[in-house]
Amino acid sequence: MVTTQQLDRLYLKMPDTESVTLTTKRGVNNDTTATVTVSHAWMRDISRDDIARGLATTAHEGIVWNIPNVLLAGAEIETGDTITDSSSVVWTVMSVSRVRLRTHWRCICRRQK
Template sequence: MVSTQLLDYLYLKMPGTEAVTMTIKRGVNNDTTTTTSVSHAWMRDISRDDIAKGLVTSAHEGIVWNIPNVLLAGAEIETGDTITDSSSVVWTVMSVSRLRLRTHWRCICRRQK
């Protein structure tokens, strides 16, 4: 079995990752927020299929963030949560799914204006 420490070490070696901050909003009026720092997440360009689904209107305003589940410390990502990247750009999660044997979150995000 792979340990959490080994997985964390793997992400430390992975090129193209950056630290992000997840803001998880819960409650009746999204009045309960939790902030979680994720040391290694990586972004990918949004696909044409994602644009066709209407989640974003252009490739400029959308991006896909991949976040390892083990680095979230048990938190769950839902639509409406936000990701703040290392350049202080805030991204709103429009769609979320679990990939790679449920070890990664794939978040289709729209840039906040």
């Protein structure tokens, strides 16, 4: 069985990854928050289709974060959660889906103002 430590080393070899912090908001009034630090996430430009769906108005405002499920320590990502990148920019998750045989989260995010 592959351990989380082994997978973490695998992601070390991937280019253009960075450490991010996921902040989840749960509860009736979103009053229960938890944070998870993900050692290796990577961002990609938002697609024109995502902009057309209204998830962001410009490419500068939106980004797609890809986060490996195994590095989340059991956390689930939902819309409204936030991702803080290594430059302290906060991104709000507008849409989330599981991709690559459900091993990665694809989060379409909008930059907070």
